[in-house]
Every structure is written in structure tokens, then in C-alpha cells.
Amino acid sequence: MPTRSETLAKAAQLRAMFEAQGAIVVEPPILQPAETLLDLYGEDIRARAYVTSDALRGEQMLRPDYTVPVVQMHMTHGADPARYTYAGEVFRRQEHDPERANEFIQVGYEVFDRADPAAADAEVFARISEALNGLPVKPVTGDIGILMAAVKGLDTTERRKAALMRHIWRPRRFRSLLERFAGSTPVPATRAALLAGAVQNDAPMIGLRSPQEIEARIDALREDAQAPALSAEQVALIAALLDVREVMPNALSRLHDIAVDLPAIGDAVDLAAARADALAARGIDTDQLAFEASYGRASMEYYDGFVFGFRVETRPDWPAIASGGRYDALTKRLGQGDEIPAVGGVMRPGLMLELEAAQ
Amino acid sequence: MTIKLGVPSKGRLMEKTFEWFAARGITLQRTGSDREYAAAVGGIDGVSLMLLSAGEIPRELAAGRIHLGVTGTDLIEEKLALWDQLVAPVEELAFGHADLIVAVPAAWRDVDTLDDLDAAAAAFRAQHGFRLRIATKYHRLVREFLRGAGVADYALVDSQGATEGTVKNETAEAIADITSSGETLRANHLKILSDGLILKSQATLWRSRTADMDDDERRTLAALLKKLA
Numbered sequence: 001m002p003t004r005s006e007t008l009a010k011a012a013q014l015r016a017m018f019e020a021q022g023a024i025v026v027e028p029p030i031l032q033p034a035e036t037l038l039d040l041y042g043e044d045i046r047a048r049a050y051v052t053s054d055a056l057r058g059e060q061m062l063r064p065d066y067t068v069p070v071v072q073m074h075m076t077h078g079a080d081p082a083r084y085t086y087a088g089e090v091f092r093r094q095e096h097d098p099e100r101a102n103e104f105i106q107v108g109y110e111v112f113d114r115a116d117p118a119a120a121d122a123e124v125f126a127r128i129s130e131a132l133n134g135l136p137v138k139p140v141t142g143d144i145g146i147l148m149a150a151v152k153g154l155d156t157t158e159r160r161k162a163a164l165m166r167h168i169w170r171p172r173r174f175r176s177l178l179e180r181f182a183g184s185t186p187v188p189a190t191r192a193a194l195l196a197g198a199v200q201n202d203a204p205m206i207g208l209r210s211p212q213e214i215e216a217r218i219d220a221l222r223e224d225a226q227a228p229a230l231s232a233e234q235v236a237l238i239a240a241l242l243d244v245r246e247v248m249p250n251a252l253s254r255l256h257d258i259a260v261d262l263p264a265i266g267d268a269v270d271l272a273a274a275r276a277d278a279l280a281a282r283g284i285d286t287d288q289l290a291f292e293a294s295y296g297r298a299s300m301e302y303y304d305g306f307v308f309g310f311r312v313e314t315r316p317d318w319p320a321i322a323s324g325g326r327y328d329a330l331t332k333r334l335g336q337g338d339e340i341p342a343v344g345g346v347m348r349p350g351l352m353l354e355l356e357a358a359q
Numbered sequence: 360m361t362i363k364l365g366v367p368s369k370g371r372l373m374e375k376t377f378e379w380f381a382a383r384g385i386t387l388q389r390t391g392s393d394r395e396y397a398a399a400v401g402g403i404d405g406v407s408l409m410l411l412s413a414g415e416i417p418r419e420l421a422a423g424r425i426h427l428g429v430t431g432t433d434l435i436e437e438k439l440a441l442w443d444q445l446v447a448p449v450e451e452l453a454f455g456h457a458d459l460i461v462a463v464p465a466a467w468r469d470v471d472t473l474d475d476l477d478a479a480a481a482a483f484r485a486q487h488g489f490r491l492r493i494a495t496k497y498h499r500l501v502r503e504f505l506r507g508a509g510v511a512d513y514a515l516v517d518s519q520g521a522t523e524g525t526v527k528n529e530t531a532e533a534i535a536d537i538t539s540s541g542e543t544l545r546a547n548h549l550k551i552l553s554d555g556l557i558l559k560s561q562a563t564l565w566r567s568r569t570a571d572m573d574d575d576e577r578r579t580l581a582a583l584l585k586k587l588a
Contacts (some may be wrong), residue, residue, distance in 0.1 A: 018533025
């Protein structure tokens, strides 16, 4: 195990490298207002981040990552375009695996640039890949944007698309919704009774949720029951899309095939192809680069385009030693009316040193 | 030294625990005045009784400060991550039955399942600008349960007591709490979701996996467990 000062030295060295490449060094505070993070991630963040509080400022979180504070900082007074780098502790509450660190050093590189998303994606990936040079790591890439485009392009109601979109990061729930909309799972008996008008009750109204909201949902359920089922072909196309797990050239050709039947993903696939070209132009061997269409779906819900991770081949028990992706929607959420395309990645210098020592 | 047995310090849970042990030839009793938390054990030597809050017994077991303890499954699973590495169940005591459940206003005709709750939560957030609030004191268990079920757009709000009243008081839209008969829920115009059972709990005798023992204590524990089996 590397000592803390060794890890900090490594982190400083990586940050200096990004700085030399033109990034501005930023140092957001460790304590973050809990409200922003809770609003973004909901209750799940409490299982991942340490919460503390005082009587003056209320709930604060020990930063679980840098992305949110960096985005906030950029959206209030950042230059356009901008590149940032940072190094420091992040804190992750652990409730299941005592082997996982609850505090570790992260080094990151973030790009806010409107000009050429494919080039910015490739830039972040290539810079991190370069920093990991010589280590036995295997990169995996994916693209949540393609799945989102596929959902938007489904031949079904806007309400169903919104429900699927809302659960795109929860694969199991996504699948069960898809099956329900396709009519392949039976309607629960209680819902059938409700739709048949057989559910009456005289319980008094209590709480903030109003009778109008209840009626609105029942209307929505009725409307949904009238809507035609999602076709088996479309469900199969989504399944085929999520199944794509190949080296980049083969993955792109599979995606182009799927796009013939699901034209809505055409632009997103073109972007993935442009990204592959941009990666190749930066010297990445895209012929061997893995692409998994479902990669990054189970992680925190802010990536909405390109995603990547570097796994350590000799240590399958480790988390990714580096990871990142595109989070355009996050800048919109935090931008108060403003938005900017953004992509970034982080590395774990402590794990890098451990890996170097093992070699 | 002695084997330390932790038992809830008051109420029905204490009385029932005393009865359960008495039926197996171990007498537990409080000594001194009514207000003093001192206690004595009869029917076996080398065992000392510690009267503790039921909510603290999980922590004391996990820390190895008591060897045996009586408390509910709900409290063990809520308070101890990786609980099965820290404590082991010895006997279920067949009282103190309670289910940890998710309940919503009975007037919500459109909500019967977690799937409904998720959809209602999405609409609620869009309408009101904040997440649908669920009042509970079982934060970890509820969060894990709802995450497993794919429910989003809710927030847990802490409620250490009178949780069934929070909806009427408009400090929460739904609750997750323990119930034995459902009587209090009904009285507060709440209904349990049909797939809203998080955990079935009952009073259970637990053994600490972390408490140190010498040979004498080991013999005492074996003798005690034999009587209780």
C-alpha cells in the first residue's frame, strides 16, 4: 500500500500534467451543501455520501465527487470554453463492502467546450489513457446518449417515453417498464379494478397530495390502458442495442444496422462514429477498444453521452481505476437557465501506485 | 468473569423476555427500587443481566460488550451493516412481532403497489417542486428496499415517534414504520402497499460474534444455551 504522502505526490504530479496541458487548477471545498446533491441524486446519495450538519448551515455533505462543485463553479463564473483539473480527497460511505475505501484521493480533468463534442470526448479519454500508460488496464467505452435517443424514438406515448427516460439508469426497473408497455406482463389486479371503476373509498383526504392529483393519475392510467402496446419489434431493438458489446468497429457496424430500423438513433450513432475517428486521430487503437452499449448505466445518474472506464485486468475486485463521461444535462440542471456541453474523467492515484508496485 | 446478557429495560418487551427465560428455568428480575436499572439472574451461575434500551442492544452486541442480547430483527438490520458478521440469531422468542411496511393515505385510490408509488412520486415532484416525503426511523432498510424496487423521487424524513401522524400533519406524504396489528395505521387513515412489506421482525435472542470469552465463560454460555434450546 502506498503511503498517503506518496499518493498525494502522485496526485500532484498528475494534476501538474493536466495543468501543463492547459487546464486551470480548481479547489472546491470539502463540505458541500447537502441540498444540491440531494436534489440531484435523491435519497440514494445518502447511502453513498457522509452527511453532517450544524445548527447554522444545516446539512452538509463531505464531497463524494468533484464534478458537481466544479460544474457549479463553472456555471457561475467560468470562462467559455474552459478546462479544469483538481486533486484531493473524496469520501464515500460504505455499507456493504469493508474492503472498499471510504476516503481516497481523486485527480480529475474536466472540459467545458461547445465546439466539437466528439473531439472533447476523445481529448478527455486520451489524456487519461496517456496518464495510465504502462499499467495493465483495459478501457471500456459506452454511450448513454444512444440509448436515450432510442427511447425518444420509440413509437409510443410521450408519457411512456418519459417514464423510461426517468429510469434509464435503473436497468431492472427500465426493463420491467418496457415489458409492461409491451403488454408482456399482466396488469396488476388492483390496477385493473381501479380502471374498471371498481375501486371506491371513503377514506378522508389527508396530506398534501390532492384529490386532483389522484384523479389526474387515474386519468393518465386510463389513457395508458387505451394506448397500443409497444411493438415486439421495438422491444427487440432496445434489447439488441443494449446487447452490443464488441470492439469499436464491430460495435459501430451493429449500431448502424440497428439504426436502419430505429432511425432515431442515427445522429447519436454518427456522433459515436465521429468520436471513434477523433480517438483514432489521438492515437488510440480503436480497433481494439471495447464498446458496451449498456456501460455506465448502473452508476450515478448524470452521464448522458459518452462514458468510459479503465478496469484493472489483474484486479477484477477493484473498482475502475479511472472513469468518466459526458454530462451535458447536469450543466443544464445546475446552470439556472444556462447550459454547456461538458465531459470529464477521474483517476485514482492510490490504486495506480499500488498497481505500479505490483509490477 | 461472567456472560453478559442484555435485555430491554422496560415495558412489555422486558416482561415477555423475563417470562420466556423463566419458562426455561432462568429467572431474570429487577432488584432495588422500581427506578433502578439493577438486575439479578437465578437458575444459573456466571451470567449477569444488563438492562438496556432495545435500540442500543444491537450496538452493544456488535461491540462485544455483551455476549447475548434480546432485541428485534428490525433494529439489528437497521443499525448494523453486515449484521450477520457481527451477531448470530440464537432463538426467535415468538413475541414482539412487527412488520416494517410502507403505507400511504387510504384515500390514494390510485396507489396500491411500489410501482404506483414511484409514478405518484414523479408526478408529485413535478407538481410540488420537491420530492415525495416518506417519514421513518428506519432509514437504511427503507432506502435499500426502495432502491431495490426502483422507486425514485422520494426523500426520507426522520420521524422518531408518532410517525403515523406525519401525513395528516403534512410533514410527510407517506410513511415506513413497524406495525403489529395495523390498528394505528387504520386509525390514521393509512393503508399498507400490497408489496410494501420490508421486513418481518420479532424479538430474538442474539449472540455476539465479537465478544471475547475465556474458558469459564465459554462453559457458562454453553450451559445457558442448552437450557434455552
